[in-house]
Amino acid sequence: MSGGSGAQYGLRLIEVLTSLGHEIDLVVSAGAERVLELEVGDNYQQILDLTAVQYDVRDIGAAIASGTHPNDGMIIVPCSMKTLAAIAHGFSQNLIHRAADVMLKEGRKLVLVNRETPLNRIHLKNMLAAQEAGATIMPASPGYYYHPKTVDDLINFMVGKILNVIGINHDVIKAWNPDTAMDEITKSSTK
Numbered sequence: 001m002s003g004g005s006g007a008q009y010g011l012r013l014i015e016v017l018t019s020l021g022h023e024i025d026l027v028v029s030a031g032a033e034r035v036l037e038l039e040v041g042d043n044y045q046q047i048l049d050l051t052a053v054q055y056d057v058r059d060i061g062a063a064i065a066s067g068t069h070p071n072d073g074m075i076i077v078p079c080s081m082k083t084l085a086a087i088a089h090g091f092s093q094n095l096i097h098r099a100a101d102v103m104l105k106e107g108r109k110l111v112l113v114n115r116e117t118p119l120n121r122i123h124l125k126n127m128l129a130a131q132e133a134g135a136t137i138m139p140a141s142p143g144y145y146y147h148p149k150t151v152d153d154l155i156n157f158m159v160g161k162i163l164n165v166i167g168i169n170h171d172v173i174k175a176w177n178p179d180t181a182m183d184e185i186t187k188s189s190t191k
């Protein structure tokens with residue numbers, strides 16, 4: 001997790017992945033800690049503690065800093081524009097940047113869930129550079145065609161999309177079906 005807005009996406013992803021039996025190596029940047037405090041408050045540590053391993057972001061000698069460490073991929077959620085920039089330019093200043101660099105050099109999955117608006121030219125160029133190097137850029141922009149009723153619905157939409165991209169089966173969101181979606185709208189409008 002880095003210091004973009006949207007810490008709740010990261011927390012929900014941890015909950016879902018661990019409930020599905022997946023093991024997570026977690027790194028939280030100082031920026032992410034600040035955002036967690038400001039956006040979530042006091043109740044996030046118990047969710048972070050669901051992860052199998054937590055590394056200090058300054059520990060550039062941790063296991064995940066090496067391509068020899070086996071894993072299926074890496075998701076940075078939220079991914080700040082600073083972390084995106086570091087990855088796009090191969091300028092690894094902390095363990096998140098280094099582990100992402102390893103994903104790209106090893107040809108493994110790297111998903112960056114960025115959040116910023118509007119985007120300046122530097123952000124856009126960095127997104128393109130990271131995508132060209134092999135990352136998947138997934139702006140945190142939930143769709144509204146599922147007719148979200150709550151903030152949780154919006155969070156689940158993004159988490160479901162992330163899981164789809166990394167190829168993990170889940171039931172966080174159903175596959176889009178316009179017929180059933182229209183049935184739901186009709187049901188709720190006749191209530």
Ligand SMILES: Cc1cc2nc3c(=O)[nH]c(=O)nc-3n(C[C@H](O)[C@H](O)[C@H](O)COP(=O)(O)O)c2cc1C
Nearest residue numbers: 002003004005029031032038080081082083115116
């Ligand atoms: C409440 C809060 C919200 C932020 N939201 C964003 C954001 O949406 N996108 C972004 O790129 N940076 C955002 N930032 C700024 C980053 O946290 C900051 O640039 C930080 O240095 C990023 O470092 P990191 O990538 O190592 O976590 C936010 C900071 C705070 C405190």
